[in-house]
Amino acid sequence: MGNALLEKYSEGRLCLADTTGEPVLWTNSIADAFDLLKRLHADDTLKFDFLSDLTAYDNGDRRDGAKRFVLVYQILSTVTHARLRIKLGVDEGEEPLSLVSLWPGANWLEREVFDMYGIKFNGHPNLRRILMDERFTGHPLRKEYPLRERQPFPDNIPLHLGAHPLPHDVIHDDIYNPNILINIGPAHPAFHGTLRVMCRLNGETIEDAACEIGYLHRGMEKLGEYKTYHQWLVYTDRMNYCSALNNNIAYSMTVEKLMGITVTERCMWLRMMLMELARIIDHIICVAINALDMGAMTVFWLMYYWREEAYTMIESLCGMRLTTTATRIGGMSYDIPDDFIPRMKKFVKDFPSCLVEINRLLTGNRIWIDRTKNVGKISKEDALKLSITGPCLRASGIDFDLRRDRPYYAYNEVVFDVAIGTHGDVYDRYLVRMEEMRQSLRIIEQCIERLPGGPIWVEDPRVRIPEKADVYTKMEVMIHHFKIFMEGINVPSGEVYNAVEGPNGELGFYIVSRGGPKAWRMRVKAPSFMLFQSYEHSIIGYKIPDAIANLGSLNIIAGELDR
Amino acid sequence: MGTINVSKEYTLKERTYLPALFQGMFITMKRFIQGFILHKKYTIMYPEEKRIYSQRFRGMHFISVDENKVENCTACFLCETVCPAECIHIVAMERDPATNPYGVRKEKKPLSFDLDVMRCCFCGFCEEACPMDAIKLSRNYELSVLSRQEAIYDLKYLTREVIGRG
Ligand code: SF4
Numbered sequence A: 001m002g003n004a005l006l007e008k009y010s011e012g013r014l015c016l017a018d019t020t021g022e023p024v025l026w027t028n029s030i031a032d033a034f035d036l037l038k039r040l041h042a043d044d045t046l047k048f049d050f051l052s053d054l055t056a057y058d059n060g061d062r063r064d065g066a067k068r069f070v071l072v073y074q075i076l077s078t079v080t081h082a083r084l085r086i087k088l089g090v091d092e093g094e095e096p097l098s099l100v101s102l103w104p105g106a107n108w109l110e111r112e113v114f115d116m117y118g119i120k121f122n123g124h125p126n127l128r129r130i131l132m133d134e135r136f137t138g139h140p141l142r143k144e145y146p147l148r149e150r151q152p153f154p155d156n157i158p159l160h161l162g163a164h165p166l167p168h169d170v171i172h173d174d175i176y177n178p179n180i181l182i183n184i185g186p187a188h189p190a191f192h193g194t195l196r197v198m199c200r201l202n203g204e205t206i207e208d209a210a211c212e213i214g215y216l217h218r219g220m221e222k223l224g225e226y227k228t229y230h231q232w233l234v235y236t237d238r239m240n241y242c243s244a245l246n247n248n249i250a251y252s253m254t255v256e257k258l259m260g261i262t263v264t265e266r267c268m269w270l271r272m273m274l275m276e277l278a279r280i281i282d283h284i285i286c287v288a289i290n291a292l293d294m295g296a297m298t299v300f301w302l303m304y305y306w307r308e309e310a311y312t313m314i315e316s317l318c319g320m321r322l323t324t325t326a327t328r329i330g331g332m333s334y335d336i337p338d339d340f341i342p343r344m345k346k347f348v349k350d351f352p353s354c355l356v357e358i359n360r361l362l363t364g365n366r367i368w369i370d371r372t373k374n375v376g377k378i379s380k381e382d383a384l385k386l387s388i389t390g391p392c393l394r395a396s397g398i399d400f401d402l403r404r405d406r407p408y409y410a411y412n413e414v415v416f417d418v419a420i421g422t423h424g425d426v427y428d429r430y431l432v433r434m435e436e437m438r439q440s441l442r443i444i445e446q447c448i449e450r451l452p453g454g455p456i457w458v459e460d461p462r463v464r465i466p467e468k469a470d471v472y473t474k475m476e477v478m479i480h481h482f483k484i485f486m487e488g489i490n491v492p493s494g495e496v497y498n499a500v501e502g503p504n505g506e507l508g509f510y511i512v513s514r515g516g517p518k519a520w521r522m523r524v525k526a527p528s529f530m531l532f533q534s535y536e537h538s539i540i541g542y543k544i545p546d547a548i549a550n551l552g553s554l555n556i557i558a559g560e561l562d563r
Numbered sequence B: 001m002g003t004i005n006v007s008k009e010y011t012l013k014e015r016t017y018l019p020a021l022f023q024g025m026f027i028t029m030k031r032f033i034q035g036f037i038l039h040k041k042y043t044i045m046y047p048e049e050k051r052i053y054s055q056r057f058r059g060m061h062f063i064s065v066d067e068n069k070v071e072n073c074t075a076c077f078l079c080e081t082v083c084p085a086e087c088i089h090i091v092a093m094e095r096d097p098a099t100n101p102y103g104v105r106k107e108k109k110p111l112s113f114d115l116d117v118m119r120c121c122f123c124g125f126c127e128e129a130c131p132m133d134a135i136k137l138s139r140n141y142e143l144s145v146l147s148r149q150e151a152i153y154d155l156k157y158l159t160r161e162v163i164g165r166g
């Protein structure tokens, strides 16, 4: 963003920079914050049309102003690609204005802030708890809430329709009831993961829907404040477990940014290669399961063979197929094994044949087209309003990809195309994913070519885990080794938001550090969260089988949705 | 670095339905011949045939032993500290200096070493942290047990004989 433009908005407000130099604008009051966001949203030159994230952190130690909590808005422009973080201090009992009128996607985000911190939003249409049960007492992310204070409930939340009560004035006769309520999930074979949707049906058409989430909530963000940066790495595996490598890398990258570490060239290119491999795996799962849900079993078998190949490669690299824990802060757990590159080359050479086959089976197949075309449509405007990201955003026709538009690592040095769609339906999402797999292969090819030799670890004593051989023989190295594992990595205070283009959208980590080996606030901006919110809207007016097709194409991973 | 619009309209060929159907049938037949007639296999007959993982695989834990079959662990608590799942529980004791053949190299030893494998997330951090090369993860991935108690590996079980990484 041009500084002159920023100045226009920073009058009278505190404008700081975070650890990586990104602008942070402190607003002075609740009305001021809303006014500023409204003006930024409407500004024709800056075009802040996208709400990336809305969260809060506990300011119990009053290091960031005199208020108890700090609300954090991350906004983004899909046109100019600028990012801006806006902060607002709120005290207990104060009610900031809801952003739902500007970005309807803020709905769930505000509910989450309410759930976790107890901050009420003025003007929110349906301020209920979201991840926790309605009977839960207390707000888990407040610092005074103890870590292991579990509150088990014997039964489930009864069926409801979110903010929309059932219309009672409809006449019911014995034969035809236009208001049938059905519950799908949280354990339903067509709903992969613990997702629950409650629908009101008229005949077979869904007329209203509400999603209930939180069945897989494990308190990861809370744990992020209690585990060391090193330990928390394993939790990232369990978010989007279809592409754990991507999470590992995105997380390590964030902590590295916070510490001002630049990884070595080899590490960087290797990580890029792995991220693209993870993207391919994730898209394979999405397309294959989407087809499987609609009865196309062959696609599933054909594609899963390649997923297996990819997982074998990943296993030979880091020792685990799914929960990889492959990175370390400042490096990787292992350098690649000798046969990795030849295998990868073979994969890049042979995998396109699978894509050709799938293309033949699905793309021109009338059954597939009829099931997917014009189903689960999300228009361009809705996609922006609901803050969905990733392939689903691109399928709606918005040309935005973080890899190209806000490049990290060496993505500005590799050549690839961004695939976009037009209609934002299931068919376009499928086509976008197929094309992205081809583009990922292109990137992998370039990574293989350019993968330099040299060390995989950055030689920074703060993070470098010593070589085992030295630990056994050299005293100083042994002491250093003890220090790293006993005390953890000492991260200076500061804050950073770092997002990568994950397979199903913008995966961001927002870390506030107050120094020491543990984070003060560990926020995960998970793409599935916003995608599932859009699901509530995009299934209305369609039939139940369409809802299944729609869900498969959104690629919602419960581990990431609930965290 | 450009943008490709991958959106497709309904074409006449797709409307006619049959070409795509035959194309699909062709692929199915090709695969059928490969599988049933040419016996091209993609699966293995587990458990008769075992899948071999790489040397880096993180499976069932063990503690390496030295030439006298004494565990290499010196109860330094690094693994217990680093374990994100909090599944290692060690009680340390000192070796009697009079009868200790190892001298300063192994002054302490674990009196008990319990690893609750049902909590474990197989991250391998314990192996990475161990300064004595004692706790390790083997290539054994068959971890099923009949009772909860058996899933808590004690020192005796952990120091069982494992060759290489199993
Ligand atoms: S593998 Fe990880 S979770 Fe399991 S015992 Fe070792 S450190 Fe703990």
Ligand code: SF4
Binding pocket: B072, B073, B074, B075, B076, B077, B078, B079, B080, B090, B126, B129, B130, B131, B132, B133, B134, B135
């Ligand atoms: S197994 Fe290794 S890390 Fe754990 S207490 Fe023993 S010597 Fe220390």
